[in-house]
Structure formats: C-alpha cells, structure tokens
Amino acid sequence: MIFPHVGDQFHLVYGRNLLPELTADLNNYLVVADGFVYEKYKEQLKNNHQVYIVKDVEVSTLEQDIKEYDGVDTVVAMGGGMAIDAGKWMAEHLGKKIHSVPTVLSVNAAFCYKSAMRVKNVVTYMGRIFPEAIYIDFDIIQGAPKYLNISGAGDLLACLTASYDWRLNSMVTKSHRFSQEICDGAQYLLGMLSENIDNIREVNDDGIYFMCEAFRWVAEYSAKMNHTMWESASEHAFFDNMEYVCKKPFLHGQIIGLTVYFMSLFQDNQHERAVMMLKRLGIDVTLEGLGITEDQLCTGLLTLRDFTEREGLRYTIINAKPITKEWVDMAVAKYKKDFGIVSDGQTADKCTA
Template identity: 35%
Template sequence: MEINGQTNVTSQLFGRGTSNELAASLGNFVVTTMPVPWQFVQERIGGTPLAVEMVDSMEISIVEEAIDRLPDCDTVLAVGGGRAIDFGKYMSWKRGCRLVSMPTVLSVDAFVTPKAGLRVDHRVEYLGESSPDPLVIDYDLLRLAPNELNIAGAGDLLSIHTATLDWELAEASGRSEYPFSGDDVSKARQILAQVDKEADEIRTCTDRGLQAIVDGYMQVNTICLPADHYRVEEGSEHFLFYELEERLQRPFIHGQIVALGIYVMSRLQENRHGEVVALMDRLGLDYRPASLEIERDQLEASLLALAGYVRQSGFWHSVIDERSIEPVWITKLCDDLYGDSRQV
C-alpha cells in the first residue's frame, strides 16, 4: 500500500539484513533493549555502544533516573518490543538526540508512534515526541521472533473493524467526542481490506506479510496523527482489554487481547462478526481467552462490569453504551469461545 501524507517515520530502512553492520552509521550510540533481543542484535550490528540499558521498569522516576545516568551520545538505538522502544523514544526526546528504532517483533506499534508510554502513578501516560531516523525493519531479524507474536501485530489493525463502527454509533447518537470524518473511516477500512488481502502472507510471516503490518501501522498514523486522536483504531475492543488488565493485574500480548475484544464487540455490534472471526482464523491470530489464560468466570465478570467501568473511566462512546450486555448473552458467547478452545 502506498503511504501518503503525514506519518511518523523520518526515514526507513526496510529489507532483509538491514540491521547488519548498522553501528557504523550511528556515531556514538547508546542502546536501549532487553536481554533476548539484544542477544540477537548485538553481533549483527557490529560496533561497540557507549552503554547498553536493559529496560526493566517504565515507571517514570526510574526511567528519568536511568536517562540522567547514561552517557552523552549522538544516537539512541532502541532494540526490542514495546518497552525498550518506548524507553529509547523517551530518551531521544529528552536528550534531543537522534533515534534509530529497530523492532525485533511486530506485536505492538510503539516503533511508529511519536509518544512513549510511561507509567505515572501506575497509569500509562503517553509522553514526548520522537520520530525514528531511520526505522529499521529487518525481515530476517523479525523472523527470529515466534510467528504468533508478529501475527499479533495485525490485532491493532483489525481493531479498525470494531472501532470505526463505534465511532459511527457515537456520531449517530450525537455523542462523538471529535468531529466525525467519514473520509478517515473509509481510509481506515482500506487498511483492513489490505490486511485481508495479505492474510496468507501475514500468517506465514513472509517479507511481504511483515511489511504489510508495518505499512498498516504507518497508514494508521497518516489518519490519526493529523486528527490527533486514535478513534478509528481504538474503541470498545480496547475498553474490554483495559477492564481485564485492571481486573487481572498482569500483562497480555497486546494484539491477542485486542483480538478477543474484536471477537466480543463485533458480536455485540452485530457487525459482520463471522467475517472478522474468519479473517482472524486465516491470519492465525489467537483470540481465544483460554490461550490468554483468562478463566471463564473472569471473562464473565469482566463483561458484566464493563458498562459501569467504561462510564466511570470516561471512555469514548461505543456500543458498550448503547447495548446492554446481558448474562444470557454472555453465557452463549462464553460457550462459543471456550467451547472452541476445547475442540482444538
């Protein structure tokens, strides 16, 4: 897909082996990473960093303290998944130095978004403003990650299916928080169509499939950055995830828990549920709560509490505000969700 308009990537280095010997182009550099990705990357890039920061906590006080301690450098090289990339983004913004982002897995879109997610008093806040120069996408490197984690990246693109309908519902009831744009909705749905078209490539993590996920993320930015909100990509499917995260107090693979939200909310919306579930199956995107280690009674309790939680949190207007989630509906839903996982 062609990337038109504003996106948040200053330059890009996409291909096989693009991380090889990269250090030569970085000047003095500091690496922000985690042990597993660094082990894969260290040899490939060559050179010797001034320091390697193993990112553990994203609590703002700990991050700030680490940044104060790290040496002066020309470049921050952020290597890994969400947290290591967010740390690098935040550091490059604080220091005003160059950022090079090198995701080692596509499960979250942190590597193309300008703000870094940090914990402030145990809540996530999005801070700073950064742009990778370049964004390094090395297909060989990405394929070292388990396929299902790269495929999970498609979850944050498929959320367009439910999120755009939520936005339409909000607009129809006069409760949209932002000026509604039918043009943005149709552009976002083109991204969905592209994921559908490339589903087989994504499932097998070919060069083309991995690139389709990256392009999808960048395309979302061309819609969301000018609008200054992520309404086309975030709706009721994310709200269920937030409730579950608060209830269960543990991390999830983002794209998979969002996929569970897409399953549930497309059904509540009566929004081509069978079609989107079939697409998730074709992608090999796992949405089953049993794989996410969510017990049936936990999911049931979450769904019962969801409308109240969403109202209390002041989340955007969505199908959750429009249709009540009845116990009998939840039972049928869970029969299907947990029944499916027993058959597999």
C-alpha cells in the same frame, strides 16, 4: 504501493543487515532494548554506546533510571513493544532523536507517536515523538517466533471495531474528529488484511511489508488527526480493563484479537468476519492461550462500562448500551463454542461475577 502516503513523519527503511549500517553513523548512543534482543544482536552494533535493558514501562521506573543517561547523543530502541515504548519515552525526556528497530511486529508501537506507558499498572498513552527512521530488517523480524509476528495482525483487525465506534462517537460526543475518507480507508485495510492472511501466517517478506505499510498508514493519519480512533476504541478499552482485572501483561495483538471478538459481537458489526479472520490468522484467543480464567473474562466484560467511565475513556459502544449479565452469558457461550473451549476447569458454566 499498498496504501497512499498521507504524511512524511514515518520514514521506513526496509532491508537486511540494517543494524551495522544504521549504527556505523552513530556515536555515543543509548540502546534501549529487551535483554535477549540485545544479547542476540549486540555484535551488529558499531561504535561507542551504552545499553539500557528494559524492565517495565512504569513511568516511575523510567524516571528513576533515565538519570544515568543524560549525556548520550541519540537513542536506538530495539525490541518489541515495551522496549520501543520505553525508548520513545526516554528519547523524548532526554530531548534526543530516536531510531526505532522493531524486532517483532506483535504491536504497532514503533509506528505510534505516543508511548503506551503504565502509571500504577494502568495503561496510559503519553508523549509525542517521531522517529528519525523505522528500520524493518526482514531477517530480524523473521528471527522472532512466528506467532508473535502473526499476533500483530490483531492490532490491525482492531480497525474493524474501532472504525464502527468512531462513527458512533461522531454522532454523539464528537470527541474525536471524524473523517469518512479514513473510515473508508480502514475498510480497505481490513480487506487487504484478509487478502494477505497467508503471507502474514508465513511471515514472509510480503506479509511483513503489508503489516508495516498498514501500520504506517494508521500512523501517518494519526499524526494528521492527533488521534487514532479508527484503530483504537472499545476493543482497546476492553484490553485495558482486562489488564487491570488480570493484573498481568498480555501479548498485545493476541488480547486485542479476543477483545475484537467480543466488541464486534456487542456492536453487531461484521462479527462473523472477525471470527473467520481470527481463525485463519491462527491468533490464539482461547482462555488457555491467553492465560486467563472464564471468571476474569466475565468480570472484564461486566466491569467494562465502569472502567471506561472511571478512566474517562472516549465514547464508544461501551457507553451506548449496557453490557448485561444475560449478554455476557450468551457471548461467552458463543465464544466457547466458536473456539471449541470446553471449560477452563476453574469456574462454573455461568458467569458469577
């Protein structure tokens, strides 16, 4: 066992060919899935079921669409973060049980009791639901593009910046109950993440197992603490703001990789370690890889404190000191040097936002 078990809300089933096994015991169930995932695996689904193909995770969309599925007995959520979150939201609002089948590890959605929904395009975490079980089918996960699975490690790397913010929070607003044991555990997780980089890059069974056990460890403590501040703080706030600034969806773990880069630098906390881990994992955090401009990046940083205060986000390093234009210039120059970014061709050298 890589991590101690500190709860029993998250039952993981590891194996292969799990879908026929799971659905053989179900009837009149609702599959909430990404379209291509459903097409790929529908032959493996047994018995009578309906399917809802996820369009987005806007609450208003789901409120409208859920009306069709009042009569189902249970929900099977199958896909990436969006499908799992939509499935969780629907199961909770239908008052039904949920079985989660993540098909890719790009985000820890299957291991969160909250769902990351959108209300008018802004990320809003809501709800509280625990799955009957989470089915980790090695063949299904390995059937997803490698870079998607690898990017999920970015969501684990978030512990590096978040645990620092949490300690800071515990000394100021104390909005999120602190635990030294969990803070130490987050450092252990980062160490083990480092040890498993080769496995994660290969997306072999050991890498998948490690990532899922790490997600489970976070999830079990989150159920106990009713928050997850050791893995979601300033880097997630910066991600929320980037989504707001850029008005486009991101691959979660990938954008978190970028935001850990900048927030660890801003915290002056294990920054070079974060850089090394991002490079060794091969998570593409370049402007081009993320499909953003330098202007958007600068704006995301320069408006981060306003965004945090406006959205009433938890106290982190973002509240503790100002993000100045000078700092942003320095940080973006370092970022471009670290990742060999010459220019995105759309902006001048310096931040103008």
